[in-house]
Amino acid sequence: MKKGLNDFFENYLGKDPLFLDKKCLQANYTPNNIPHREEQINQLASILAPALRMEKPSNVFCYGKSGSGKSLCSQYVLDQILDVAKKKKLNVNGVYLNCKLKKVSDTEYRLLAALLKTLDVEVPTTGLPTQDVYKMFTEKIDKEEQLLILILDEIDQLVNKIGDEILYNLTRLNSELKKCQIIIVGVSNNLMFTDNLDPRVRSSLSEEEIVFPPYNALQIQDILKERVKVAFKKDSIENGVIEKCAAYAAREHGDARRALELLRVSGELTERDGKTKIKIKYIDDAEEKIEKDRVLDVVRTQPKQSQIALYSIMRTSKNSQVFTGDIFEHYKEVCNKVGLKPLTQRRISDIISELDMLGIIHAKIVSKGRYGRSKEISVDGVKHISTKIDDILKESLGL
DNA sequence: GTCAATTCACATGAAAGAGACCACGGTCTAGTG
């Protein structure tokens, strides 16, 4: 046995790796060359350019579906500007904040704390009144003459969680600051996002707008080809693979990130299979694997109570559809078995909705007339891995 | 047969509570000179 494993590793090392540089297929990689986004980059650059003359540029708003290069382009432009500013010894600063990260977007407080952190000011994670943190922020940036470019990525998440008040405060801050000016670059997946903003915020935030259209299949192919050159060894990709990846991703609103992930996972699967050439069929496998991993990961990281709820759902809804009440009954039993205090039905109702949002189950509100209104719940989407989910839940709950 | 009222079984909202967390500042303790 030991020998076998040893052989295996020897063998593994002996094999030619398929990848040259896997990094560049990963999401956070910034390529030197961003194809099919020249126009957006130029727009953004020309909007922000006045900063280099120490004039305040307009606030900008970037729209576009996920994986359409918004974050990439805005970071790229910011980097370039800061680069030039540094060379010319201009006091232009930039901060890139991804509001999707939990530690940033949960509250106004955390956003400010995260902001301050990037400016080398440590703030306790909790404990201070929000107002004080505001004060610290204004004092910090108003200490010297400077322009601060603030890129708020996934800004819609932020507003969803904590409302648009913070944006209002930030835009208004400029009139209070004496030496410093803030430029806000909002980046959002949601095209409708500004519609439900406070009008005051909307007008000042989106002085300029840049739209990132989704990539079409051909453009995604270009992007993939570009990266494949660096990522894989020559000739390790069968004809049509890139095309298929691109087509898959284009089907999902032209998400380049997804295309790259697909390609990377296909590569990994191929390598694991001991093959030296990525074949088309691996893409299908990859897609399935990505989805499966996602679901299992979500299940694994759910809090205990949600897991119990999910367990009940999996158990109860084996064949037919079930309703909230049935699940709640079963859930209470499981709680007793596990030794946890059951939550109220109100909460379970919310948990079910959360699980629905995560795409693990399907919950549809149906009215059964005289017999009330309830959520009809099914687990069709994850049926093929239901045993896996069951195992995870059992293990985690100690059943 | 028709139509409005009723009714069910929850959904959905708002507000308030319970714990947990965490920095801060004061107090206590032990080690040092």
Place this chain on the structure above:
DNA sequence: CTAGACCGTGGTCTCTTTCATGTGAATTGACGA
């Protein structure tokens, strides 16, 4: 005398509970034909 351990305080955050209100169609029952 001072550094570090320890504790209470004031604040926030998250997860829940409580209370209140909303909802859509099957069912019911009054009404008229």
